[in-house]
Amino acid sequence: MAAPAAEANVDQRGLVERARKGDHDAFTALVDLTLVRLDSVARLIVRDPELARDAVQDTYIRAWRDLPGLRDPDRFDAWLHRLIVHSCLDQVRRRRRRVIEVELTPIDMPAATDMAGEVADRDMLEGALARLDPGHRAVVVLHYFLGMPLPDVAAAVGIPLGTAKSRLHYALVAMKVAVLREPVTTGSSVVGGHLA
């Protein structure tokens, strides 16, 4: 699983307890521990760097403001994930009327190298993700990127477990179709972006 876990040796619980009591330095430490992860999650869900940035900032502001209400410091990560998901979905909703363009990167893909294969895979995955709506992307990202069990995913997104399962199933099918059927043109530019 690729989810970052840099805070393994850090007393996150202690930081949370201190931050709850108004220790902003402790909260800054928590930001440092979690920012990359949240930024990645946000970009994967909203498929727009600026929206992701706004979502992450909003998440941390909410987290700092409401942290005194968190009674169980061990639930900080789960709580933060719920905040980021909802913040992402809020951002998407606010910008829904605006067409969101995914960065289109021409990819030169020498056919014989593994590097080229990885780039092609990443590009196709980006295209597949872009075909999903943010709600489905959130389920995929939480489950496959953060490695969260589906019940926790459901809790974070705020949907029933059955809905989470069906969303995941639908998302995977749609992604497989997009990835496996999309021809890879080697030696030429591939437009891998879609409108979200």
Added chain:
Amino acid sequence: MTSERRFDQDLPDLLAQVAQAPAPGYRDLIVERTARTRQRPAWTFPERWLPMSAVTSRTATIPRLPLRIVAVAALLLIALVVGAVLIAGSQQRVPAPFGPADNGRVAYVAGGDIYTADPVTGAATALVTGPETDAHPVWSLDGTRVVFERKVAGPEGNGRLYVAHADGTGLVAITSTPQDKLASYAFSPDGSEVLFMVGSDASSELWIAKTDGSGARRLDVGMSVDSPAYRPPTGKEIVFAGDAGNGAGIGLFAVDVASDKVRTIVQPSPTMGIGWVRVAPDGSRAAYSASTQDDSRNTFRVQVSALDGSRTVTLPMPQGATFQDAPAWSNDSTMLVVTRGYSTRNQQMTLAVVPADATSVGIETARGLTGCCDTVLAWAPDDRSILMSPEDINGTFTEQVLIDPDTGSTKAAPWSATGEAAWQRIAR
């Protein structure tokens, strides 16, 4: 590209590749903005006062309204409601066993089969048909079933009683042995039994049969029975004219159905006969035809006796009338229709609608309507007309007539019957 089989396994790493990016450049902005933001006091969070499990999973543990399930449930609920309404609507509402009701269909016999007719249009529907000879249908008081006699050996032979649903289905024989001279059958108020009279005039017996065909029993009243009728509203008593024999005469009696205990309402008299007993729908009185022995002329008088035996009145007749006979109660128990004669025998007869309290001679129809014996009268369930099933001078049923009880005007019934007809009661 990765194969379909490996797609799920590769997805985490692929996502990590897609998510790779330089360290976010807005970390300091976050720190700055949060530093300027005040934290909410802990006590302002509902979570502080709720179980810990609610803190991070509150959104999830309060499931979002599952719209699809709600929609399905709503559709099911609607279907249930509609189904219930349809079922309730399809189930016939039944009237109270006594008192005015709405007019249903008229059941009658034609050609040995039983038909029902729309009383307005006369449009007829076969109810019970077949090679057997069926006779004299009588509706249950709730209008849902019919009891009739089926002759087993020709039109004049012995018969058995059968009960059928109002649509002719569910035919059940309620008497097992063919019997001679079945008469006066009627449903009990609750519809569970049918009383009937069987035998010759001198030794008529009173019987009760279960309408499910489970059996019949004779009520031991110790005398020959005529004109038995359930007493409303419970039917716990059967009122009848009884002849104890030995010249004692005929009296009016009531027997307790449960115990066979008989009580006297009108004492028998050697000089008076009682017949054609009809019990008021309110159960308070019985009207009957009383007569004295005189072979030269009809001596019938219609009398009304309280069933507690406290009082008897004789319905008055206008000047010139010689007799009154064959009473029938209105459903509201206030009026009686009778046959009225103006000669020594059954000629020049009229029908008269008379107050049951004997306060007037009432109104009459034109004379000459009927000429003989067992002219049967029955009020429509709504009391707005009276059905007459007349016999001619030869004792043969003739065309049935509807009479307006307010004016005495008459008109021919729009159906063609060859026997006594009965009017179905339906709910208002």
